[in-house]
Amino acid sequence: MASPADKKKNLLLRIDPSLWNDLNAMSADELRSLNGQIEYILRESVKKWKKQNPNQEKPPDPTDDDDKIWMG
Numbered sequence: 001m002a003s004p005a006d007k008k009k010n011l012l013l014r015i016d017p018s019l020w021n022d023l024n025a026m027s028a029d030e031l032r033s034l035n036g037q038i039e040y041i042l043r044e045s046v047k048k049w050k051k052q053n054p055n056q057e058k059p060p061d062p063t064d065d066d067d068k069i070w071m072g
Helices: 017-029 034-052
Strands: none
Touching: 017 034
16 A cells, blocks of 8 residues: 555646647657656756755655645
8 A cells, every 4th residue: 555655746737739749749759658758857857956956945745735835
């Protein structure tokens, strides 16, 4: 059974149709689902951001279910 820390958060995303088509093409090319592709792109972007901003304050624990938005 998955622990609360293993649960993924749901996100409603409004996206331009041409970007959606491009992301679908990327995901098919890389043998990922569209959701998996978006998550991969976001994860890589965050890794890059963390390297460029090593002293940035850490956001709250994502396992906290208060659903508060971190504003930095």
